[in-house]
Amino acid sequence: MPLSRRFFRLSYQGAVLLSVLAVAPLTWAWLASSGHRVVADSSPGWMAGVPEAPVALVLGAAAFGGTPSPMLARRLDISAELYRAGKVRAILLSGDNGRIEYDEPTVMRDYLLARGIPARALVLDYAGFDTWDSCVRARAVFGATRLTVVTQLFHLPRAVTLCRTAGLETFGVGDDSSRRWASTYAYAAREFAAAAKGLLDAVVLDSAPVFPGPRETSLEAALQSG
Template identity: 45%
Template sequence: MPDEEPVAAPISAATAGGADGDAEPAAAPAPPRRRRWLRLVRRLALLAAAGVLAVLLLIKGSVIWVRSGADGHLFTEQTVPAAPVALVLGAQVYADGTPSPFLEARLDLARRLLETGKVKVLLVSGDNMHHEYDEPTAMRAWLMAHGVPERKIVRDYAGFDTYDSCARAKRVFGVTQVTVVTQSYHIARAVMLCRHIGLEAAGVGDDSVSRFKGPWRSNARREYPACVKVVYDVASGRDPVYLGQHETGVEDALREG
């Protein structure tokens, strides 16, 4: 009986190889626990990406809304229309009572507006939550040292933030028309808030301290989350931290002339 032709054995994945005959081992499937972990990581990554996108959209929308609310109401020192009151927003005061360069620039701008007849009274609004820290008194002292009569200056001790300063100008001091004075990166938010609260408001922003590049950039960046806070303040219609009774300081100063 003739010899039978040998039957070739089937080639398995374990024995299949390249031209040299070496086999490539098959990849083992991932254990179930590892697959679940990978799915969880992917889901968390997608949720994180969605959260970041939502925050960015909220910030961008808030900034656009704030700027649109101030559009057409921002001026230079020379072109701002006359108003009875300048609302000068507070900023850092050093331990010795000296205004920081940013606050000093605001005060000097307000002083010039008073001198040129653009405004008649300066309402200086700042933080005096603690006895040892008093922005409005430091602001008044600087103005008086630079030739502004005391009768032209009214202090608001409870301007703890921009919203409170604007709300108190209207609800406590009875102001109806105002020129807001602050730095230019802040002016749109301040004017928009004042106008939303019901003040006829225009704004003049100071750029002179942009020479302090680091603090200027840092403060400008803070405006983005601050615009989100504006959305909350406006939507909630909250009262200022301290409202108090009506004060006649601005009325008295305007009457005295």
């Protein structure tokens, strides 16, 4: 075989292999979460497909000057709807507080308090630095066993799969933010890398969270008060 043909053949095979490797983590997340997620849309009956669970886990996202980003606000709105409908009895707010000047969980709490969700129902996890950390800490630190995870639709398969891999009986509710914000597509594109990292953390390395403990009883107290 001429050298040029061999080179192009190997290049083609390499490109195919890279494509498969790029898509595999997303496929894993999609298949593993199948049947365990629903879209929160404008239809009045979307919540009928959500099973009751003790806890809603709201995953953090960007906050600016004490105000949640539109995506984070929508996650919080969905969790408030679930709480008011009796689908959950407590809300675990898991986000990034790695710097003194940046505090996602407190912003999330204040947003829900302003919308009438009682303080006794809100539990803050200040070390939810990524999805895997939030899932592992929900189980190992806060003692959750069954929950509904709330995020955007593009993130939902990974969030549900990682929480289930962490040992949580998990259902997921996702907001289809692509109908409102063009920036959703940029975040969705990042899911290729994020899903690969999630697969590595959860399945290959079984990574510990940045802050693995100590054990907290705030979620148990919230459930008892509810």
